[in-house]
Amino acid sequence: MGNHGYSMMIRIHGATARMTGFFIAVALLLSILSGTARSQPPGHRIGVNPAYPVPAGETPAGIEVNSSTLVENANLWNGRIVAFKGEAIGECMVRGKMAWLHLNDDAYMERNIEEGAVLGGYNGGHAVWVSAELAQKIRFFGDFKHEGDIARVTGAFNAACREHGGDMDIHASSLEIIRPGHPVRHAVNMQRGMITALLFVIAALLYGIRRIAVRRRI
Amino acid sequence: MIIRPRLSDFKVICLYTGKVIIGVGLLMLIPLATALCFGEWNPAIEFLIGIGACLVFGLGMEASCQTRRDLNWSHGLVVASFSWFVATALGAIPHWLSGHFGSYLDAMFDVMSGYTTTGMFLLQDLDHISHGLNMWRHILTYAGGQGIIVIALTFLFRGTAGAYKVYVGEGKDERLLPNVIQTARAIWLVSLIYLIVGSLALWIAGLWLGQGYVRGGLHAVWIFMAGWSTGGFAPQSYNTLYYHSLVYEMICAIIFIGGSFNFALHWAVWTGDKSEIRKNIEMISFFITVTLAMLIATAGLMALDVYPDTMALFRKMFYQVASGHTTTGFSTIYSRTFVRQWGPLAMLGVTLAMAIGASACSTGGGFKGIRMGIIFKALLQDVRRMISPESAWVTAKWHHITTRVLDDQTVRTAMLIVLSYIGIYTLGTLVGVYYGYDLVEALFDSVSAGSNTGLSCGVVSPSMPVPMKIVYIFEMWAGRLEFMSVFALMGYIVALLRGK
Numbered sequence: 165m166g167n168h169g170y171s172m173m174i175r176i177h178g179a180t181a182r183m184t185g186f187f188i189a190v191a192l193l194l195s196i197l198s199g200t201a202r203s204q205p206p207g208h209r210i211g212v213n214p215a216y217p218v219p220a221g222e223t224p225a226g227i228e229v230n231s232s233t234l235v236e237n238a239n240l241w242n243g244r245i246v247a248f249k250g251e252a253i254g255e256c257m258v259r260g261k262m263a264w265l266h267l268n269d270d271a272y273m274e275r276n277i278e279e280g281a282v283l284g285g286y287n288g289g290h291a292v293w294v295s296a297e298l299a300q301k302i303r304f305f306g307d308f309k310h311e312g313d314i315a316r317v318t319g320a321f322n323a324a325c326r327e328h329g330g331d332m333d334i335h336a337s338s339l340e341i342i343r344p345g346h347p348v349r350h351a352v353n354m355q356r357g358m359i360t361a362l363l364f365v366i367a368a369l370l371y372g373i374r375r376i377a378v379r380r381r382i
Numbered sequence: 383m384i385i386r387p388r389l390s391d392f393k394v395i396c397l398y399t400g401k402v403i404i405g406v407g408l409l410m411l412i413p414l415a416t417a418l419c420f421g422e423w424n425p426a427i428e429f430l431i432g433i434g435a436c437l438v439f440g441l442g443m444e445a446s447c448q449t450r451r452d453l454n455w456s457h458g459l460v461v462a463s464f465s466w467f468v469a470t471a472l473g474a475i476p477h478w479l480s481g482h483f484g485s486y487l488d489a490m491f492d493v494m495s496g497y498t499t500t501g502m503f504l505l506q507d508l509d510h511i512s513h514g515l516n517m518w519r520h521i522l523t524y525a526g527g528q529g530i531i532v533i534a535l536t537f538l539f540r541g542t543a544g545a546y547k548v549y550v551g552e553g554k555d556e557r558l559l560p561n562v563i564q565t566a567r568a569i570w571l572v573s574l575i576y577l578i579v580g581s582l583a584l585w586i587a588g589l590w591l592g593q594g595y596v597r598g599g600l601h602a603v604w605i606f607m608a609g610w611s612t613g614g615f616a617p618q619s620y621n622t623l624y625y626h627s628l629v630y631e632m633i634c635a636i637i638f639i640g641g642s643f644n645f646a647l648h649w650a651v652w653t654g655d656k657s658e659i660r661k662n663i664e665m666i667s668f669f670i671t672v673t674l675a676m677l678i679a680t681a682g683l684m685a686l687d688v689y690p691d692t693m694a695l696f697r698k699m700f701y702q703v704a705s706g707h708t709t710t711g712f713s714t715i716y717s718r719t720f721v722r723q724w725g726p727l728a729m730l731g732v733t734l735a736m737a738i739g740a741s742a743c744s745t746g747g748g749f750k751g752i753r754m755g756i757i758f759k760a761l762l763q764d765v766r767r768m769i770s771p772e773s774a775w776v777t778a779k780w781h782h783i784t785t786r787v788l789d790d791q792t793v794r795t796a797m798l799i800v801l802s803y804i805g806i807y808t809l810g811t812l813v814g815v816y817y818g819y820d821l822v823e824a825l826f827d828s829v830s831a832g833s834n835t836g837l838s839c840g841v842v843s844p845s846m847p848v849p850m851k852i853v854y855i856f857e858m859w860a861g862r863l864e865f866m867s868v869f870a871l872m873g874y875i876v877a878l879l880r881g882k
Contacts, residue, residue, distance in 0.1 A: 210686065210725055235718045253509040254618055257592030257626070264592070264626050266618070268509060276510040283484055285844055287509045287619035291626065308422065308512040323723065330694030331626055332716060356427045356479070363434025370441035377448040 213237055219244055226318050231269050231288045234321055238332065242323035248334055249273075249316040249342060250289050253306035256299045263299035265292045267315060268306070276311055278348050292317050293328070294336040304345025314343040386881030387874060393447040395460050400443025402465040406473055407436025412521050413476070417514030425514035428479040436472050459870035463863055467871075470494045470859075473522065480515050482506050484844050487851055494855050496522030498862035499745050501614025501711035501836025502827075502854070504844045508619045513600060516617050520604040526862075527611025527641070527745030528573055529566075572648055573610065580606040580637050587630050609637035611745040614711020614836035623714045631701055634712055642668075642708035642740035644752075646783050663759075663780045664741045664751035671754060672707045675735035679703050682728030699728075702837070707735035709746040711836025720839040726822045729839065733826050736835040737807060747834030747861050749803055752782060753796040760793040802865045806832040806857045813853045814841060832857040 212218055213236040225245035234241050250267030257264040271284020306312030319336035414429040470493045477489035488504040495502045581602045588598035601617055608615045618624040650658040679699050689695035705712045720729050739748015763778040770776055778788040807829045814824025819841050827841035831854040860868045
């Protein structure tokens with residue numbers, strides 16, 4: 165083996181040693197971190213959020229809950245049969261015999277900003293996994309030009325769904341339309357049209373002045 | 383003695399700021415065309431107003447500030463920071479006119495978040511906005527990622543020697559080609575080719591997942607723009623959870639990890655030097671820190687038994703941590719899930735990832751891998767010096783495109799920038815805690831804003847106090863421009879007030 169091969173071997177061994185050292189350090193850190201954490205019983209250190217309802221033993225299956233409740237006390241509602249109502253938004257994504265829907269139960273469920281609703285914060289809702297057949301009941305999905313159908317689903321809530329890679333979702337077994345959606349009319353704002361025309365006239369004048377200024381500079 | 387800037391200094395600054403703002407106005411042609419295509423007449427008028435305002439400002443500056451002077455270093459830095467500020471104020475016009483914002487400040491917050499590729503937003507009822515406005519949000523983040531100065535250099539600057547100074551002012555200093563304007567065009571060439579390939583991949587995936595041709599196509603382009611620029615905006619309020627697909631998540635991850643790498647690295651690989659991938663200090667640094675952050679997050683999630691199986695745990699953990707580390711801000715969990723399920727340890731893992739951030743001269747933010755690598759090498763060098771004989775000459779080398787000897791000036795510069803980042807992270811955290819937010823939550827969102835990431839655990843909302851919105855806007859701005867331009871602008875203001 166020549167000098168070059170020998171130095172290559174040393175370099176490779178050096179790199180391997182560094183990598184091994186790194187992984188040992190990381191494994192040590194992980195064992196310390198998870199060891200400390202495991203000294204306490206799992207699932208008990210994130211407390212209940214008292215601002216939102218929590219289920220009790222006598223809470224009936226199919227009780228109606230909102231999206232914030234499910235997110236804020238997700239672990240407590242996990243696996244329970246709940247009813248959930250919201251505006252269908254976006255689109256229905258069919259996957260074989262099943263489909264994904266998104267139902268929003270936010271301030272814009274009845275009337276969205278494009279229809280003149282007052283501002284009421286972010287959107288909020290839940291993903292629903294439902295049979296494609298049931299999903300086809302929905303005619304309108306909420307977007308800029310539509311207020312979507314309001315649907316009510318009943319099904320099992322999953323804080324971290326095993327079937328869907330840990331997604332938070334509701335596996336619905338029933339779906340009913342509470343209120344059909346509709347197209348949203350947008351009247352053209354003529355006043356803003358006038359402002360636009362005025363701005364472009366000023367811009368044209370400035371362009372002319374600019375050309376004169378550039379010529380003078382040259 | 384502080385010298386007061388002269389009229390000729392202002393003329394040159396305003397002239398070039400005007401050019402950049404005209405560029406911003408021209409960018410609005412894309413969402414305008416989108417709005418017209420989909421028959422969204424009011425949004426189209428809103429974009430015309432925005433274009434008109436930008437043209438009036440830009441042409442007004444050009445008409446009144448003609449000068450033969452070229453830019454010097456301080457002018458370049460001030461033009462970069464001032465342009466970003468004016469571009470935010472004027473770029474917010476279509477946002478504000480849409481009626482989806484509580485105040486003009488909220489609209490400016492979103493535009494600054496877009497330009498800086500942060501991805502936080504205060505827009506309300508996102509699920510009902512027009513295609514035109516959604517296009518504008520994503521164009522902002524795509525253009526901001528490459529740099530609005532880079533756009534102006536590409537299309538509007540002709541053969542000025544001062545161009546490089548404005549380019550540096552925007553937080554970039556790599557020269558891929560001898561000429562800075564050619565460099566700017568090369569950045570755009572690379573980005574546009576990736577845009578076509580990445581959007582096609584996402585479109586095909588979207589169709590397979592049940593999206594329609596038009597919606598799937600629009601989503602693909604928007605998600606690519608947000609991912610490649612490490613922006614994190616998405617067309618639906620569910621962010622990338624909306625797609626419920628491992629395949630879609632993997633394509634997104636490839637796009638945002640690719641986008642977070644240094645343009646110089648991309649260029650080296652494009653021009654045939656593939657070995658740069660394994661030698662580059664930023665790649666080594668990224669590999670180590672992302673592993674550490676993932677391990678911390680995993681430990682936290684394991685301890686709380688959040689996910690039902692290892693696959694689900696790894697999928698969720700990898701996506702959020704990689705998104706945080708590349709300062710993208712895409713998410714497949716609800717914001718409040720960080721607090722209500724992930725818990726403090728996993729949140730700190732993501733916070734660490736966001737704080738370190740992506741590569742220098744990329745679309746990402748944070749300390750940057752190159753600085754972490756340099757500081758770590760300097761630390762090792764000092765330890766080696768301590769244990770070596772006094773007569774020993776201990777040197778260290780680092781590799782980024784070329785191999786260089788580590789010198790004190792390089793370490794000092796890296797440390798200064800890292801300390802500045804720590805400063806803004808601390809500022810945002812203190813303000814958050816002052817307003818009653820939990821420390822871990824305030825830290826999470828402050829680091830996210832300062833590192834231009836965009837993940838949120840629920841602190842950022844339209845109802846948060848106005849001073850917090852202002853601090854976060856400052857964090858996004860200063861973090862994206864890497865401080866020097868912002869300091870230069872502040873220096874200019876001080877010189878104006880106190881100079882002689």
